[in-house]
Amino acid sequence: MKFQLVVLSGTPGTGKTTVARTLSGIMDVKWVSLGDLVRDKELFLGVDTERGSLIADVDRLIPEIGRLAEEAEGRLIVEGHYAEVTPKDWVEKAIILRTHPKELWRRLAERGWSEGKIRENVQAEILGVCTYNAVEAYGWELVYEVDTTSKTPEETIKEVLEIISGGGDKYRVGRISWLRQLEKEGELEKYF
Ligand SMILES: Nc1ncnc2c1ncn2[C@@H]1O[C@H](COP(=O)(O)OP(=O)(O)O)[C@@H](O)[C@H]1O
Ligand SMILES: [Mg+2]
Numbered sequence: 001m002k003f004q005l006v007v008l009s010g011t012p013g014t015g016k017t018t019v020a021r022t023l024s025g026i027m028d029v030k031w032v033s034l035g036d037l038v039r040d041k042e043l044f045l046g047v048d049t050e051r052g053s054l055i056a057d058v059d060r061l062i063p064e065i066g067r068l069a070e071e072a073e074g075r076l077i078v079e080g081h082y083a084e085v086t087p088k089d090w091v092e093k094a095i096i097l098r099t100h101p102k103e104l105w106r107r108l109a110e111r112g113w114s115e116g117k118i119r120e121n122v123q124a125e126i127l128g129v130c131t132y133n134a135v136e137a138y139g140w141e142l143v144y145e146v147d148t149t150s151k152t153p154e155e156t157i158k159e160v161l162e163i164i165s166g167g168g169d170k171y172r173v174g175r176i177s178w179l180r181q182l183e184k185e186g187e188l189e190k191y192f
Pocket of ligand 2: 017033
Protein backbone atom coordinates (compact mmCIF):
# COMPACT_ATOMS: atom_id res chain seq x y z
CA MET A 1 0.00 0.00 0.00
CA LYS A 2 1.44 3.30 -1.10
CA PHE A 3 -0.59 5.43 1.35
CA GLN A 4 -3.09 4.75 4.12
CA LEU A 5 -5.95 7.00 3.20
CA VAL A 6 -9.41 6.87 4.73
CA VAL A 7 -12.03 7.41 2.04
CA LEU A 8 -15.30 8.89 3.26
CA SER A 9 -18.08 8.79 0.70
CA GLY A 10 -21.86 9.11 0.62
CA THR A 11 -24.68 10.95 -1.09
CA PRO A 12 -24.67 14.73 -0.49
CA GLY A 13 -26.27 15.46 2.89
CA THR A 14 -25.25 12.20 4.57
CA GLY A 15 -22.68 14.05 6.70
CA LYS A 16 -19.27 13.58 5.09
CA THR A 17 -17.99 17.10 5.67
CA THR A 18 -19.31 17.26 9.23
CA VAL A 19 -17.71 13.91 10.08
CA ALA A 20 -14.42 14.51 8.24
CA ARG A 21 -13.80 17.84 9.96
CA THR A 22 -14.20 16.46 13.49
CA LEU A 23 -12.52 13.17 12.71
CA SER A 24 -9.52 15.07 11.40
CA GLY A 25 -9.17 16.84 14.74
CA ILE A 26 -9.58 13.68 16.82
CA MET A 27 -7.15 11.61 14.71
CA ASP A 28 -4.77 14.47 14.06
CA VAL A 29 -4.88 13.59 10.37
CA LYS A 30 -5.52 16.14 7.61
CA TRP A 31 -8.70 15.93 5.54
CA VAL A 32 -9.58 17.05 2.07
CA SER A 33 -12.97 17.67 0.53
CA LEU A 34 -12.79 16.71 -3.15
CA GLY A 35 -15.53 19.19 -3.99
CA ASP A 36 -13.50 22.04 -2.47
CA LEU A 37 -10.27 20.82 -4.06
CA VAL A 38 -11.85 20.66 -7.52
CA ARG A 39 -13.23 24.17 -7.11
CA ASP A 40 -10.18 25.81 -5.48
CA LYS A 41 -7.57 24.29 -7.83
CA GLU A 42 -9.87 24.51 -10.84
CA LEU A 43 -9.65 20.80 -11.49
CA PHE A 44 -12.80 20.67 -13.57
CA LEU A 45 -13.68 20.03 -17.17
CA GLY A 46 -16.69 22.31 -17.14
CA VAL A 47 -19.91 23.18 -15.42
CA ASP A 48 -22.98 20.97 -15.34
CA THR A 49 -25.48 23.79 -15.82
CA GLU A 50 -28.48 21.53 -15.24
CA ARG A 51 -27.20 20.48 -11.82
CA GLY A 52 -25.27 23.63 -10.99
CA SER A 53 -22.16 21.58 -10.22
CA LEU A 54 -18.61 21.27 -11.50
CA ILE A 55 -17.56 18.30 -13.61
CA ALA A 56 -14.37 17.05 -11.96
CA ASP A 57 -11.33 16.39 -14.11
CA VAL A 58 -10.44 13.07 -12.49
CA ASP A 59 -7.19 12.71 -14.45
CA ARG A 60 -5.88 15.87 -12.82
CA LEU A 61 -7.63 15.31 -9.49
CA ILE A 62 -5.94 11.98 -8.72
CA PRO A 63 -2.34 13.29 -8.86
CA GLU A 64 -3.45 16.20 -6.66
CA ILE A 65 -4.80 13.75 -4.04
CA GLY A 66 -1.45 11.95 -4.33
CA ARG A 67 0.47 15.17 -3.70
CA LEU A 68 -1.60 15.96 -0.62
CA ALA A 69 -1.16 12.40 0.66
CA GLU A 70 2.59 12.68 0.15
CA GLU A 71 2.65 15.97 2.05
CA ALA A 72 0.63 14.39 4.86
CA GLU A 73 3.06 11.45 5.03
CA GLY A 74 0.51 9.03 3.69
CA ARG A 75 -2.26 9.72 6.18
CA LEU A 76 -5.25 11.66 4.91
CA ILE A 77 -9.04 11.61 5.08
CA VAL A 78 -10.48 12.01 1.57
CA GLU A 79 -14.11 13.10 1.56
CA GLY A 80 -16.53 13.42 -1.34
CA HIS A 81 -19.48 11.77 -3.03
CA TYR A 82 -17.15 10.37 -5.72
CA ALA A 83 -14.21 9.77 -3.35
CA GLU A 84 -13.82 6.26 -4.82
CA VAL A 85 -11.73 7.88 -7.56
CA THR A 86 -8.90 7.55 -5.00
CA PRO A 87 -6.75 4.66 -6.28
CA LYS A 88 -7.16 1.36 -4.41
CA ASP A 89 -3.53 0.97 -3.43
CA TRP A 90 -3.69 4.29 -1.57
CA VAL A 91 -6.71 3.27 0.48
CA GLU A 92 -6.84 1.63 3.88
CA LYS A 93 -10.61 1.72 4.30
CA ALA A 94 -13.62 3.25 2.58
CA ILE A 95 -16.53 4.28 4.77
CA ILE A 96 -19.86 5.17 3.19
CA LEU A 97 -22.30 7.30 5.16
CA ARG A 98 -25.94 6.32 4.62
CA THR A 99 -29.15 8.17 5.50
CA HIS A 100 -32.77 7.08 5.30
CA PRO A 101 -34.42 8.77 2.26
CA LYS A 102 -36.95 10.62 4.39
CA GLU A 103 -34.28 12.14 6.63
CA LEU A 104 -31.98 12.83 3.66
CA TRP A 105 -34.81 14.65 1.90
CA ARG A 106 -35.27 16.80 5.00
CA ARG A 107 -31.52 17.61 5.20
CA LEU A 108 -31.30 18.54 1.51
CA ALA A 109 -34.48 20.63 1.65
CA GLU A 110 -32.83 22.58 4.47
CA ARG A 111 -30.16 23.56 1.93
CA GLY A 112 -32.83 25.15 -0.22
CA TRP A 113 -32.23 22.75 -3.11
CA SER A 114 -34.87 22.33 -5.83
CA GLU A 115 -37.19 19.35 -5.62
CA GLY A 116 -35.62 17.88 -8.76
CA LYS A 117 -32.11 18.03 -7.36
CA ILE A 118 -33.23 16.58 -4.02
CA ARG A 119 -35.12 13.76 -5.73
CA GLU A 120 -32.15 12.84 -7.91
CA ASN A 121 -29.85 12.61 -4.89
CA VAL A 122 -32.37 10.75 -2.74
CA GLN A 123 -32.90 8.25 -5.56
CA ALA A 124 -29.13 7.69 -5.73
CA GLU A 125 -29.14 7.07 -1.97
CA ILE A 126 -32.03 4.59 -2.27
CA LEU A 127 -30.12 2.68 -4.94
CA GLY A 128 -26.91 2.76 -2.91
CA VAL A 129 -24.88 4.31 -5.72
CA CYS A 130 -21.95 5.45 -3.55
CA THR A 131 -21.65 2.03 -1.91
CA TYR A 132 -21.86 0.32 -5.29
CA ASN A 133 -19.12 2.54 -6.70
CA ALA A 134 -16.86 2.00 -3.69
CA VAL A 135 -17.31 -1.78 -3.81
CA GLU A 136 -16.58 -1.73 -7.52
CA ALA A 137 -13.40 0.29 -6.92
CA TYR A 138 -12.10 -1.47 -3.78
CA GLY A 139 -13.89 -4.80 -3.31
CA TRP A 140 -16.09 -5.77 -0.35
CA GLU A 141 -13.18 -6.16 2.06
CA LEU A 142 -12.33 -2.45 2.24
CA VAL A 143 -15.83 -1.00 2.29
CA TYR A 144 -18.01 -0.24 5.33
CA GLU A 145 -21.35 1.52 5.79
CA VAL A 146 -22.56 3.68 8.65
CA ASP A 147 -26.22 4.66 9.07
CA THR A 148 -26.43 8.28 10.21
CA THR A 149 -30.24 8.46 10.24
CA SER A 150 -31.13 8.66 13.92
CA LYS A 151 -27.63 9.41 15.12
CA THR A 152 -25.90 12.56 16.21
CA PRO A 153 -22.70 13.48 14.36
CA GLU A 154 -20.81 12.50 17.54
CA GLU A 155 -22.32 9.01 17.50
CA THR A 156 -21.49 8.66 13.82
CA ILE A 157 -17.91 9.72 14.41
CA LYS A 158 -17.63 7.13 17.19
CA GLU A 159 -18.77 4.40 14.78
CA VAL A 160 -16.36 5.60 12.09
CA LEU A 161 -13.50 5.51 14.62
CA GLU A 162 -14.53 1.97 15.57
CA ILE A 163 -14.17 0.94 11.92
CA ILE A 164 -10.84 2.70 11.49
CA SER A 165 -9.43 1.04 14.58
CA GLY A 166 -10.29 -2.40 13.21
CA GLY A 167 -13.61 -3.23 14.88
CA GLY A 168 -15.76 -2.75 11.81
CA ASP A 169 -17.23 -6.18 11.17
CA LYS A 170 -20.76 -5.12 11.98
CA TYR A 171 -20.51 -2.28 9.48
CA ARG A 172 -19.85 -4.49 6.47
CA VAL A 173 -21.83 -3.80 3.31
CA GLY A 174 -25.18 -5.58 3.02
CA ARG A 175 -27.09 -4.53 6.12
CA ILE A 176 -28.50 -1.29 4.78
CA SER A 177 -31.10 -1.49 2.03
CA TRP A 178 -33.43 1.48 1.68
CA LEU A 179 -35.15 -0.36 -1.18
CA ARG A 180 -36.11 -3.17 1.21
CA GLN A 181 -37.02 -0.76 3.99
CA LEU A 182 -39.15 1.58 1.85
CA GLU A 183 -40.98 -1.37 0.36
CA LYS A 184 -41.77 -2.54 3.89
CA GLU A 185 -42.91 0.96 4.82
CA GLY A 186 -45.00 1.18 1.61
CA GLU A 187 -43.14 4.38 0.69
CA LEU A 188 -41.02 3.36 -2.30
CA GLU A 189 -43.34 4.82 -4.98
CA LYS A 190 -43.07 8.24 -3.38
CA TYR A 191 -39.50 8.60 -4.54
CA PHE A 192 -39.70 7.30 -8.11
N1 LIG B 1 -25.24 11.48 12.35
C1 LIG B 1 -24.91 12.52 11.60
N2 LIG B 1 -23.68 12.55 11.02
C2 LIG B 1 -23.34 13.60 10.25
N3 LIG B 1 -24.14 14.66 9.99
C3 LIG B 1 -25.36 14.68 10.53
C4 LIG B 1 -25.79 13.61 11.35
N4 LIG B 1 -27.05 13.89 11.77
C5 LIG B 1 -27.37 15.07 11.24
N5 LIG B 1 -26.36 15.58 10.50
C6 LIG B 1 -26.43 16.87 9.80
O1 LIG B 1 -26.54 16.63 8.42
C7 LIG B 1 -25.86 17.63 7.67
C8 LIG B 1 -24.81 16.97 6.80
O2 LIG B 1 -24.16 17.95 6.03
P1 LIG B 1 -22.70 17.75 5.47
O3 LIG B 1 -21.78 17.31 6.54
O4 LIG B 1 -22.36 19.00 4.72
O5 LIG B 1 -22.95 16.52 4.46
P2 LIG B 1 -22.15 16.14 3.12
O6 LIG B 1 -20.76 16.69 3.25
O7 LIG B 1 -22.20 14.65 3.07
O8 LIG B 1 -22.92 16.77 1.99
C9 LIG B 1 -25.25 18.60 8.69
O9 LIG B 1 -26.12 19.66 8.87
C10 LIG B 1 -25.19 17.72 9.96
O10 LIG B 1 -25.25 18.48 11.13
MG1 LIG C 1 -19.77 18.02 1.94
